[in-house]
Amino acid sequence: MRHAARTYGDREFLRFPAHGSVTFAEADARSDRLAGALADKGVRPGDRVAIMMDNVPGWPLTWLGVLKAGAVAVPVNVRYRAADLEHVLRDSGAVATVTTAEHAPHVPGTVHLFDALTDGSSPTVHINPDDVANFQYTSGTTGFPKACMLTHDYWLRCARIVADQVGLRDDDVIMMAQAYSYMDPQWVTVLALVGGIPLVVLPRFSASGFWPAAREHGATLTYVLGTMPLLMHKQPPGPHDRDHRMRLVLCSGIQPDLHRTFEERWGCPWRELYGSTESGPDLVMPVEAADTVGTGAMGLAPPGKEVILDEDTGEILVRGVPMMKGYWNHPEATARAFAGGWYHTGDLGVRDVRGYIRHAGRIKDMVRRGGENISCAEVENVLAEHPAILSAALVPIPDDLFGELPKAFLQLRPGFPPTEETAASVVEHARERLARFKIPAYVEFVEEFSLTPSARIEKRHLLRPERDQRAAPAIQVDKETR
Template sequence: MSLDLDASYLQKRPANFRPLTPLNFLLRAADVFPDRVAVIHGEQRFTWREHAQRCKQLASALMHSGVRSGETVAILAPNTPAVLEAHFGVPMAGAILNTLNIRLDAAAIAFILDHCEARVFLVDKQLSEVAKAALEIAQVKPLVVDIEDPLAEGGERIGTLTYEELLRKGHAEEPTYWPEDEFEVISLNYTSGTTGNPKGVLYHHRGVYLTCLSQLLHHRMDSNSIYLWTLPMFHCNGWCFSWAVAAVGGTHVCQRKVIAEDIFNAIEEHGVTHLCGAPTVLGMLIDGAARTGLKLTRPVAVMTAGAAPPAAILRDTEALGFTVRHVYGATELHSVTTLCDWHREWDDLPPEERSHMMARQGVRTVVTDAMIVADPVTLDPVPHNGAVMGEILYRSNTGMKGYLKNPQATEEAFAGGWYRTGDLAVVHEDGYVEIKDRSKDIIISGGENISSIEVEDVLFQHPSVSYAAVVAMKDDRWGETPCAFIELKPGPANQVTQEEVIEFCRAHLAKFKVPRRIIFGPIERTATGKVQKFRLRKLVEQVA
């Protein structure tokens, strides 16, 4: 006879069930660490008590301004206290937070404002020119609020009131919104839009809550952690660290610009313990250290993702004194879902071998339920032999709700009961995943698959190469062959020729994988460090 576990007295009630939400992280930090510094920005300092009060004031002010539950509040600003406050204040008003990429042009910003039907638009004064141009194009007419950050350079007021004036309309003592369902939307993040218009990814309270806990666990953060904002807060809500730091009562150090010297100085001045960034940021730190002689006086943990990092970059970053944690994920998955979880026995490996182990994307995080690499048609998992490629697929509580106003793209993304990343990878014998390419970036030469990432990894080993990207180039005989775009390190000693680079590749790659063409010059990247390869392919067509 089975137990009656469905009896009425065993059901959910306020005492045993509450919707998961990161909003509670702020309230706890204010209770437990009221006088600890929560936010550092230039000369500004806010304690957790003050930070919580400002977030609640923002929520109250938005509600008094007519913002209703489910409406969108957009913000265009670099890494500043106002963006951190919006991460709590906007959902505490029941609204949806939309953090805009600060590198977008006016047309893209206008599209997003219209698509999400923005009710309020918070704009950093330094970005007023592009924001003003976007508002002239957009159909919506949101309440525009000027953020007058003391460290902003230039710009003009374009709004009805300033951010501080808006805050004064609110009252921290008033009750704030609390989600009734943890699957309610908390934020809206737009993809980079490499083809057509960007898609709006809807995050939910449950996914953010779980991602925050995972990030803290895997980045090994606690109440003594001091987090430097080198990662854009607009990208996946700063990989959810915008909320997560509050969970442990750590300290945010805001930084408007990502400059190597400023990063090293901030680490030294504020005792920074943790930061995040794309491999391009790591490369910037490596080049900056070589140029200035700056170095770490104590270890700093850096979590890196955004593009497959070359092993040479990871090796050189560790040599500077950073503890590197390589992770992987997607905007559609609330950011990080996979990490190269480190084994102590790997510490004794030679540097070159260590870096190659670390370059693998790894295994699922503690809150990611299922991850497989499988044939995208049959969904049969690939063998763990490090050779057969398949697509990385996920099932997780950190999956997005879907794409705003785009049911077709949502169904395609979740086809077959899995979230489809479009990334091609192999699985090694130990179960660790290693990405080989995006499905659309794989190069097929004479019937053989060539991983652009593998070729890039070799190019990064050249002492004169600062950055590299590889795409397919049409070839009458082979169908496609690799074409490499290269940024050289500054200085006359690094001026190498196409022939010299090709010869270097011949020593490290199979003959059919060696690039047939080298194009020198700057490589355009997104704010999150990703190369827009569709642009490079167009350039190749023009020079072919």
């Protein structure tokens, strides 16, 4: 931050459409004062300080201030309530939470309002590259989140890997729509510091508003993931789809059969960036690799990383830097994750003749129906192709005979009724495209899904233990499960 302030000074650093802009010099001075104010309130090096704010300038400024104080940032999703929030604050041992007035009533313990942290001089703290900067909680799709201990060096390496991948230019403007509590806006913040370029932070992701915002702000780079590409694709095409400065869209996990469609519609390359909170970027696709469009290839390991496939299971294994130091308070989970000296991603992969790795499903995100394994992602992609479906999630439900049966939760597009006829139409669509054993046995319509900060469906909220997942409002669509 201090290097960027000296180098880029009054150049624009952060742009929040509803809150104005902040220069590099202003961000440095403001985060200095915030670090001093936290120290005056008793925050010491190594203490954990939670940050719970929407996408406002206070979020990155607080992050930088916490780190300047030698403390550890604990990003908190603003949608957390009760159990989720209590777990993160208790598990991390946060000494305080920096937030805004609208979220303060939900936060237990010591609370500091961002607007009140105005006076203080930055403390003199020696920080090593290997010191922990973040307790970054994973998305927690299958249980309570665990904190990945991420160092200062981790963030710098993430930014430098992407800077090299995209060939960062002085005239670039990067735009993000994900919540700041997720890791992507954070490494992009460091990317802006490294390159001296503006970062445009939208208040939230909007499928209809994303490309108009890109035009308005002159964005040249962005990163999208999860359901974001498909939701944008389902917006009606318009005459201004190619009217923008975007020169590259980084993405994770887009459907191969839609890859070329995305590029043709919006007139710029889309390139895969594969990684995780635990390990940062593991595979990057060169911008010039146009021959990989539509193949599902995720790229090659960047300098500092090794990526292999487990000979027995096909799991993607990673070692090198950047890498988390481990899971806070979970030594057994850390040992399992790094068994054999490699980080076990939980993802399955296959390698093509050119050495590129393609994603082949999740080890854990599966339904085991009798003797058959069903990839949830595979079925979800097929269900989402139906014109009635906006988004889909497949989960296993217990069954006395088969062990597990697949149940589909479906969010409908406007104009389609949540009826048995609609459910039958969706299942018939899947039946024409999937093996018999992969067809959902039950369907349930939902008004909306709870999403993780990475824009993935939070499946653990779908299966409430107190209710029978076969009972209404679930619809049995596969009558031949017995």
